Amino acid sequence: MIDARITLVTLGVVDLERSARFYEAIGWRRTAAGNEKVVFLQGEGIVLSLFGQADLAADAGLDAAEPLPRFRGITLAINLASEAETDRLFALAVTAGAEPVKPPQAVFWGGYSGYFADPDGHFWELAHNPFFALDAAGRLDLLTPNEEPA
Amino acid sequence: MIDARITLVTLGVVDLERSARFYEAIGWRRTAAGNEKVVFLQGEGIVLSLFGQADLAADAGLDAAEPLPRFRGITLAINLASEAETDRLFALAVTAGAEPVKPPQAVFWGGYSGYFADPDGHFWELAHNPFFALDAAGRLDLLTPNEEPA
Numbered sequence: 001m002i003d004a005r006i007t008l009v010t011l012g013v014v015d016l017e018r019s020a021r022f023y024e025a026i027g028w029r030r031t032a033a034g035n036e037k038v039v040f041l042q043g044e045g046i047v048l049s050l051f052g053q054a055d056l057a058a059d060a061g062l063d064a065a066e067p068l069p070r071f072r073g074i075t076l077a078i079n080l081a082s083e084a085e086t087d088r089l090f091a092l093a094v095t096a097g098a099e100p101v102k103p104p105q106a107v108f109w110g111g112y113s114g115y116f117a118d119p120d121g122h123f124w125e126l127a128h129n130p131f132f133a134l135d136a137a138g139r140l141d142l143l144t145p146n147e148e149p150a
Numbered sequence: 151m152i153d154a155r156i157t158l159v160t161l162g163v164v165d166l167e168r169s170a171r172f173y174e175a176i177g178w179r180r181t182a183a184g185n186e187k188v189v190f191l192q193g194e195g196i197v198l199s200l201f202g203q204a205d206l207a208a209d210a211g212l213d214a215a216e217p218l219p220r221f222r223g224i225t226l227a228i229n230l231a232s233e234a235e236t237d238r239l240f241a242l243a244v245t246a247g248a249e250p251v252k253p254p255q256a257v258f259w260g261g262y263s264g265y266f267a268d269p270d271g272h273f274w275e276l277a278h279n280p281f282f283a284l285d286a287a288g289r290l291d292l293l294t295p296n297e298e299p300a
Binding site: 001002003004005006007008009010011012023026027028029031032033040041042043044045046047048049053056057059060061062063064066068069070071072073074075076077078079080081089092101102107113115120121122123125131132134136137138139140141142143 | 224
């Protein structure tokens, strides 16, 4: 087992139920592991945890008094197999309550990418990168050469 | 292929080379996919992307003028197989330049957890949760019942 992995991402949220419903609507599966303070949603090989903003800050010994800025220095990405898949998931997220920040579009590096913000302003990128191959589970493996654009 | 996944996490950084060296030191493998503006590091089933703060903000159409707050509303976690593994990786990260935010310790929910901040202040939690089983690749699967603490 290698250390280089991310088993779980925790998002600070204002309304646990609202956020849980949003992520369920875009494909994450709510598990029985949570309680009234935390929701765990299972994805492919990764868990998304939703936790109150103040609770999350306190867990790391931080003060959550300041409002979060719009740009938080980090984005989460889902690479998709085609431009059509990217458009489909983007539309699904917006229907579920996401804010459309940048509609999927051709970008300078040769791919197709868009951003939405979740109900708490966490940024997700949806992208089709023709130079990056995805395995059967949708994972990126950049160590195995990808001979030609998919 | 399901949509509920995170293929890549992008961290905004100030010094690309400093951050790349930090992540390499804690087990991520730098790939040939990057260029002078972006570094892609391969982990188990996920890619970590390092990108200039301003570049990342601009990519999402945001303004990166404000300094980032200490609490950014999101944490990344690596679940580990034991308290000893948690201590080991935490020490390795601190040696590589992480800020020790919360040394690994027994926490109220029955596990063992600590936080460090990377060179740009991104928060990582390292945790051993005896109620969550890890598969052979170190992934969490919360849909498969875990009968007894590991």
